[in-house]
Amino acid sequence: MRWSRRRFLVAAVLGGVAASVGGFAWLGRPAAGMRALAPLELRVVRALAEALFPAGGPIGVDPLAVGTVEEVDRILAEVFEAEAARAFRYLLRTLEFGTLLSRGLPFTALPPAERLEVLRVWNGKEPLPRRLAMDSLRSVFGMAYFSRPPVLAAIGWRDLCPVR
Amino acid sequence: MRGFNPGRWSEPDYGGILDLHADVAIAGAGPAGVAAADTLARAGLTVALLDAGRHWTPRDFPRTMADALRHLYDGRGPLVAVGSTVIPVTAGRGVGGGSLINSAICFRAPPEVLREWREEAGAELFTDDRLGRIWDALWKRMDIGPDPLAVQGPNNRAFFRGAEALGLAPRWFERNTPGCLGCARCPLGCSAGGKNSVDRAILPEALETGRLGVFANCRVEAVEREGDRVRALLGSILDPETDAPRGALRVRADRFVLAMGAIRTPRFLLGTGLAGPPCGQHLHLHPAAGMLCRYPFPVDPWAGTTQGCYVDRRDEGYMLETVLLGPDQLYAMLPLPLGPELNARLADVAHVGSSGFMIRDEDSTGSVGLNGMRYALGPGDLRRFLAAMRRCSEVFFAAGATEVYPGVMGGVVLREPDDIPRAIHDGLRPHEIFVYASHPQGTARIHPDPRLGTVDPRGRVHGLANLHVVDGSVFPSAAGVNPMMTIMAVATALAEDLAGVG
Numbered sequence: 001m002r003w004s005r006r007r008f009l010v011a012a013v014l015g016g017v018a019a020s021v022g023g024f025a026w027l028g029r030p031a032a033g034m035r036a037l038a039p040l041e042l043r044v045v046r047a048l049a050e051a052l053f054p055a056g057g058p059i060g061v062d063p064l065a066v067g068t069v070e071e072v073d074r075i076l077a078e079v080f081e082a083e084a085a086r087a088f089r090y091l092l093r094t095l096e097f098g099t100l101l102s103r104g105l106p107f108t109a110l111p112p113a114e115r116l117e118v119l120r121v122w123n124g125k126e127p128l129p130r131r132l133a134m135d136s137l138r139s140v141f142g143m144a145y146f147s148r149p150p151v152l153a154a155i156g157w158r159d160l161c162p163v164r
Numbered sequence: 165m166r167g168f169n170p171g172r173w174s175e176p177d178y179g180g181i182l183d184l185h186a187d188v189a190i191a192g193a194g195p196a197g198v199a200a201a202d203t204l205a206r207a208g209l210t211v212a213l214l215d216a217g218r219h220w221t222p223r224d225f226p227r228t229m230a231d232a233l234r235h236l237y238d239g240r241g242p243l244v245a246v247g248s249t250v251i252p253v254t255a256g257r258g259v260g261g262g263s264l265i266n267s268a269i270c271f272r273a274p275p276e277v278l279r280e281w282r283e284e285a286g287a288e289l290f291t292d293d294r295l296g297r298i299w300d301a302l303w304k305r306m307d308i309g310p311d312p313l314a315v316q317g318p319n320n321r322a323f324f325r326g327a328e329a330l331g332l333a334p335r336w337f338e339r340n341t342p343g344c345l346g347c348a349r350c351p352l353g354c355s356a357g358g359k360n361s362v363d364r365a366i367l368p369e370a371l372e373t374g375r376l377g378v379f380a381n382c383r384v385e386a387v388e389r390e391g392d393r394v395r396a397l398l399g400s401i402l403d404p405e406t407d408a409p410r411g412a413l414r415v416r417a418d419r420f421v422l423a424m425g426a427i428r429t430p431r432f433l434l435g436t437g438l439a440g441p442p443c444g445q446h447l448h449l450h451p452a453a454g455m456l457c458r459y460p461f462p463v464d465p466w467a468g469t470t471q472g473c474y475v476d477r478r479d480e481g482y483m484l485e486t487v488l489l490g491p492d493q494l495y496a497m498l499p500l501p502l503g504p505e506l507n508a509r510l511a512d513v514a515h516v517g518s519s520g521f522m523i524r525d526e527d528s529t530g531s532v533g534l535n536g537m538r539y540a541l542g543p544g545d546l547r548r549f550l551a552a553m554r555r556c557s558e559v560f561f562a563a564g565a566t567e568v569y570p571g572v573m574g575g576v577v578l579r580e581p582d583d584i585p586r587a588i589h590d591g592l593r594p595h596e597i598f599v600y601a602s603h604p605q606g607t608a609r610i611h612p613d614p615r616l617g618t619v620d621p622r623g624r625v626h627g628l629a630n631l632h633v634v635d636g637s638v639f640p641s642a643a644g645v646n647p648m649m650t651i652m653a654v655a656t657a658l659a660e661d662l663a664g665v666g
Contacts, residue, residue, distance in 0.1 A: 052502065054503075054504075057504055058504060058510075058511040059510060071230070075230050078230075078234055079230050079231070079240055081239070081240055084240075116503045120501055120502050124574075125573040128249075139492075139496045142492035142493070143228070143229050146490070146495060146510075147228045147229070147230065147492070152491070154511070155491065155510055155511055156513065156514055157466050159349075160348075160466060160467060161347035161349045161355055161356050162356055163222070163223055163355045
């Protein structure tokens with residue numbers, strides 16, 4: 001069978017839809033060592049952390065080395081109500097499969113620079129639902145990364161509050 | 165009073181059944197519930213005060229924002245009002261309620277607002293004299309006053325200087341923080357013990373009457389009703405860690421008081437069928453925004469009072485109020501491109517300044533329902549919001565900022581004062597700006613006509629003989645200033661009336 005451009009596009013769209021349906025049908029059990037994130041979501045969270053806070057970037061603290069992924073998992077398991085945690089996990093899957101349609105590869109398979117490009121598009125002004133989704137990602141990853149003591153030390157943030 | 169030892173903090177038997185009987189049962193131990201409980205117990209009535217959240221001591225407060233959201237915020241984070249845009253709305257949780265996590269700003273409702281409430285909603289109890297007497301007493305008991313300049317921190321001082329340079333007459337807040345160390349952690353609970361939240365400033369004295377019992381982790385969910393009288397509040401005893409039900413609760417009383425705040429109170433009334441519309445309607449908020457800037461000098465955003473100074477421009481419909489934010493919040497708000505640019509600004513966070521503003525809503529419309537909140541910013545309120553945003557930008561530049569991040573979508577950065585009118589123009593729509601809100605009010609408002617209000621001018625729910633509301637949901641309109649002290653004064657006035665004293 002000869003793959004015309006049109007046939008390829010149709011196959012890509014159908015494949016993306018099939019993968020999305022499969023990915024969304026069942027969220028699955030937590031990955032080993034995790035309390036909320038399933039294996040697929042864990043990969044997306046790792047890829048996001050690496051894209052947002054690259055180890056060699058201005059802050060200079062490797063997000064994976066300081067437990068950012070584990071903290072995101074803890075936030076989903078302990079802080080979020082069950083419904084909100086489920087929605088956030090769907091959001092991670094939307095990001096993963098969304099790039100399958102737009103860039104031909106799942107988010108986790110994109111090179112780091114291209115992942116950042118995708119996130120910057122999501123961070124754009126419109127459409128509102130996509131921007132809100134990105135706000136949610138920034139909020140959770142910000143809470144997770146900037147609660148790590150090595151990160152706070154790296155940016156010079158001081159905790160002046162003694163515990164009484 | 166049966167079922168517990170009055171005059172003590174009461175630890176329910178998790179896994180058991182709590183069956184209480186008191187003269188008055190109060191649901192909600194925030195500023196309103198505590199003020200009412202204190203007033204009623206001093207008047208000689210036995211009082212059972214219930215709250216779904218925990219009782220905290222400074223040592224126990226969370227150390228991270230995530231854990232603070234989990235334990236100290238209703239809904240474990242911002243609730244959301246949806247309408248012309250999506251607006252996060254925060255409300256506190258725990259014995260002490262909003263006073264655990266607010267910035268401790270203390271204002272008295274302006275006389276013109278009280279006059280509006282009396283003249284347009286028949287709120288006859290809220291006279292200047294009566295509330296003035298209550299405020300005077302609360303100011304002493306909570307040790308309210310300005311913080312020393314030494315703890316204000318460089319960010320607040322820079323904004324103060326900028327406002328002074330523009331002739332805007334800035335002032336330092338009065339706060340219930342006699343022991344403030346200036347560590348900018350109010351939203352996480354004051355682990356330094358420097359804040360006189362109501363659980364620390366009012367409850368201990370109320371407990372000394374020997375007529376009050378306080379029950380943390382007790383969530384009120386339903387009622388027993390007979391005709392026009394409530395017979396008992398029913399609910400669950402919660403596990404303090406997980407919120408899972410661990411026991412059952414039944415509280416009988418002669419009078420019942422709701423003080424769960426302007427979101428939970430109307431939901432309870434609607435959910436139990438004790439009230440229908442207009443309950444839940446007329447939601448008022450103080451739409452607000454945090455704004456950021458970059459100074460060429462360090463302002464150490466981890467140092468200082470969480471909120472230090474303000475510029476009162478209620479003549480133009482807004483107040484500018486400084487605010488310090490955590491690094492996670494700065495990361496979420498800075499409008500720089502994700503990646504190296506944004507991370508570089510965080511790596512140099514000592515130079516990031518912040519402030520904010522809030523407006524008194526006038527033509528916005530909102531409601532609280534069983535499954536959500538709606539809020540649409542009105543055109544007049546949007547104009548005032550944008551005017552405040554412009555003024556705040558001017559103050560940043562006057563204070564020496566080299567860049568201002570006004571909270572307009574699309575990565576807008578202002579580099580000189582001339583950029584302000586171009587970027588913050590009156591054509592902006594609500595979803596193009598960051599809007600945040602606190603201080604929900606008005607959802608069970610006072611009005612003598614049951615078609616226009618949920619409670620009568622004495623705080624009693626229309627159609628019910630012994631159910632009262634005393635929290636911010638009874639406000640006929642927005643207070644226009646940070647409302648904790650007005651909520652407490654209103655609750656005290658309504659409780660005095662209920663007890664026949666004052």
